Amino acid sequence: MAKPKIATTSLAGCFGCHMSLLDIDERILDLIEIVDFDKSPINDIKTFTGRCRIGLVEGGCANEENVEVLRAFREHCDILIALGECAIMGDIPAMRNLVPLRECLDEAYVNGPSVYNPSGAVPNDEEIPLLLDKVYPINEVVKIDYFLPGCPPSADTIWQALVALLKDKPLDLPYELIKYD
Ligand code: SF4
Numbered sequence: 001m002a003k004p005k006i007a008t009t010s011l012a013g014c015f016g017c018h019m020s021l022l023d024i025d026e027r028i029l030d031l032i033e034i035v036d037f038d039k040s041p042i043n044d045i046k047t048f049t050g051r052c053r054i055g056l057v058e059g060g061c062a063n064e065e066n067v068e069v070l071r072a073f074r075e076h077c078d079i080l081i082a083l084g085e086c087a088i089m090g091d092i093p094a095m096r097n098l099v100p101l102r103e104c105l106d107e108a109y110v111n112g113p114s115v116y117n118p119s120g121a122v123p124n125d126e127e128i129p130l131l132l133d134k135v136y137p138i139n140e141v142v143k144i145d146y147f148l149p150g151c152p153p154s155a156d157t158i159w160q161a162l163v164a165l166l167k168d169k170p171l172d173l174p175y176e177l178i179k180y181d
Contacts, residue, residue, distance in 0.1 A: 004053035004166060007077060008040040011066040012093040012135055013059025016152045017084040018042065021056070023155035031159075034166060039076075052077045054165060056158075057144075060090040061136040065129035074142040079165055082144045083158070085151040087137065094135040101133050146171055149178055 010018060018041060024031065037043045038052050055077030061067050074080055085091040096104050109115060109122045138144060146165075148157055157177040164171050 003034060003036045005038040005050065006035045006040070006054045006056065006162070007038040007048065007052045007073065008042060008056040008083075009058065009069055009073060010041060011057065011059030011070060011087070011138070012062035012090075013084065013086040014092075015041075015058070017056075017058035017086075020084075020150075020152035020155050021158050024159045025155070027159055031162065035162075048072065048076045050076075053079060054162065055080045056083045057081065057087050057138055058083045058152075059086045060093060060138060061132060061141050062093055063129035063131050067132070067141055070138055070141055079145045080142065081146045081148060081161070082138050083148050084153055085149065088139070088147050088149060090135045090137050091151060094137075097134040101131060105131075150180060 008018065008021070022028065022042075035053070037045070038050065039045050039048045055073040057070060057073055057080065059066070061070060082088050086093060090097065099107075105122050106112075109117055110120050139147075146161065148161055150157060154177060157173060160173055160177065161171055164173075
């Protein structure tokens with residue numbers, strides 16, 4: 001029987017949540033006994049090859065490409081998990097939400113104290129995804145089934161969540177895995 005598939009992606013995140021997934025260490029061998037990885041930076045598969053049981057999404061939506069990828073994950077995955085604070089709340093990338101987008105671009109490319117840009121042009125190549133007006137938590141763009149908090153969620157949190165969901169068990173994580181104080 002074909003194994004269920006897992007897909008992962010990093011939107012506006014730092015890949016720290018993916019590093020935490022890899023921190024399950026030797027349990028990754030157990031994981032690949034029961035699942036195949038589909039589209040993911042872990043195996044560098046760029047496009048979905050079929051229906052996925054679980055999609056893990058790190059990072060919020062900061063640009064139009066993030067939105068496109070996120071919608072593709074919703075379309076292809078039975079269960080979609082917001083992995084970490086950037087996906088859940090925007091986290092550090094969302095600090096730009098405090099400033100109008102035009103001012104952010106001006107500071108980054110035109111008038112910032114360390115900027116040298118005689119032309120005064122803001123990069124606008126058509127290959128560069130357009131920035132959204134602000135950074136959005138992913139649940140404001142598509143329906144999310146589960147949220148794993150933390151920056152990043154611990155390897156044990158990710159492991160226990162995956163095992164429970166793959167075994168069709170309720171996601172009932174112990175308090176110590178989801179408290180951050
Ligand atoms: S939640 Fe933390 S570790 Fe995960 S992508 Fe965001 S900043 Fe990185």
